[in-house]
Amino acid sequence: MATAHSKTAARFMISPAVVLLLAWMIVPLAMTIYFSFLRYSLLSPGEETFTGWDNYTYFLTDPAFVAAFTNTIILVVGVLLITVILGIALAILLDQPMWGQGIVRILVIAPFFVMPTVSALVWKNMFMDPVNGLFAHAAKALGLQPFEFLSHAPLASIILIVSWQWLPFATLILLTAMQSLDQEQLEASEMDGASKWSRFYYIVLPHLSRAITVVILIQTIFLLSVFAEILVTTNGGPGTASTNITYLVYAQSLLQFDVGGGSAGGIIAVILANIVAIFLMRMIGKNLEA
């Protein structure tokens, strides 16, 4: 039984861990906020001056900012739609009895272990390249003109690459959820004459909702900061067609060793990510309760 005294002692004992964790989080954040108000370039050290909101207005009025913002949203939503819908389908399929189930599962999960830069290079040079790529060879074999993926549909191509990397994650989480589904419930409904569609819609989907929420939340965190794929394939171009916020921070600030501008861009990215997170939690967060 916990007395008031032992509670105090317990709090006192966990305090070092809490303080350490807090410092771990707060100190870098506070320094970033502090830097974001300075005109601070690594290339002219010792000349830091306070500039107020200059770095922020500069970043927000960047001609590429609006494009980068919409691209970020399109990228996140696009990848989420693809991975969640295909992930559900794959999870249901892989849950069925079949020969070689273990091997098929490994095949499906394998892309998750490929590093982003490597997968971007592979897709760019071996598949999407309009001269030597496999898609171009296939198009030519069918007598078609090869499509220039990265020039004419850069964002869609990046969505494809990123979806390929994240589909295994969604499948894996949803598959484990499928395995905890009560088979007898399904059979009972089948005997009551429920169609396949209604069994999916009224039993399977509600059962998966919590897992889907987890997939969406975790993937959103990572998808907001997609960078390597863009750097390797298109460098954010043509124009700003595939520039997202992360890449914009890189191009506008880090390439120039501009610590102040980079910090401001980083803080804006954090704020945007939080806005997205609040919306997400409002929309689907209730699935996590109970």
Place this chain on the structure above:
Amino acid sequence: MKLFTRALLGVSALALLASPALAETITIATVNNGDMIRMQKLAGEFTAQNPDIELEWVTLEENILRQRVTTDVATKGGQYDVMTIGTYEVPIWGSKGWLVSLNDLPASYDVDDILPAIRGGLTVDGELYAAPFYGESSMVMYRKDLMEKAGLTMPEAPTWEFIGEAARAMTDKDNEIYGACFRGKAGWGENMAFLTAMANSFGAKWFDMDWNPQFTGEAWTETLNFYVNLLNDAGPPGASNNGFNENLSLFQTGKCGMWIDATVAASFVTNPNDSQVADQVGFALAPDTGLGKRGNWLWAWSLAIPAGTEKADAAKKFVAWATSKEYLELVAANEGWANVPPGTRTSLYENPEYAKVPFAKMTLESINSADPQNPTIDPVPYVGVQFVAIPEFQGIATSTGQQFSAALAGSISVEEALQNAQNLTEREMKRSGYIK
């Protein structure tokens, strides 16, 4: 037994005392190019001559190296005693006083032997701030057989007009032969290196003497129109995503008629192990428009000593060794003349052994025709052929590069791209305080 232990302890104590006096360790940051790896392999020769100096290597990929050394030198971190940097950094860092002057190298080093164009790019106000390890320029590499089939002969010093005509004549899209393979991928070291050098030969410039950007001027309009039209007519599909490596693979698989890129590529495309067209490659100087400047760039990976180091003397000894004539001979003796780091010393090109290397002469002429101190036809306030040696350039050129690759991909017009480039450069220059 006890005595033995004591003796052992005594000896090791002595060794501990003696070692700091004997050896000084210098840390060298370098890039992971073939030539640098070779230097690392041969460095035993240097430590044998200088037993009091020990070497520690930090070998990094180009972009990471640039970030690390820039951060270190700017914050006076003092992690490195010798840094490998390029012609872009040297003028900036030299004028900030971040580098040790190398004007006092011994006479045996023969500093006058360094190619004047390279030396000019590494000198600020008469002080040499870095010693060139290898130098490169850009030139035209073309397919002799395709040129012949098109009924044309490549002059040694072509004009852009001829390049345009030849590229269109060589192109045979049904058989996947593309006359013009140029860099199109956005980036300050990718399409902007090519376009800035090309623009110089069209009489264009980045800034006037008051640092006002010049993209909306006639010369840039002409340059970009020529580039976009030529690549649309005679370039490979997806040219707006092609950088050095993509074009290299296109050329090696026989899909390019002409490729204008770094002189170091010559050794790759003439190597029969990697290239299907090795025996059909010809070389020519980068094109011009008759205005007096050619469209080739100049770059030199160089060794410099940061001003903060306490081991400047040992570092200087190493820099002098690695960029000396003796080092070139050492490489030649171990690996053959074709693997000697090119483009730094006149004496190398006077060597009859080296003259046998097929691309030696054209490399030298290309380097000599670039002048980083006076890169453009009109006077400009900056140094650098394919770049502008100011700290802001990397960021600005990456953004303008995106605009120009968009123009090439056809998602915006040439006029829009130039107007956007003009606006964003002006914005950045105002913020940085160049334009008052």
Place this chain on the structure above:
Amino acid sequence: MARAVTNQRKLVFTLVAWTIGIAIFFPILWTFLTSFKTEAEGDCIAPLIPVL
């Protein structure tokens, strides 16, 4: 009680799942095969069976 699975049903699922699995895995497989090719062979599409 688990439902008895007919072999025919199982076969259909096996075929579909293997097709999709291999399609998803294909880029990795292709990269692996290409790693045995020389620069020049990398350009042609015929898969190369490594000779050991």
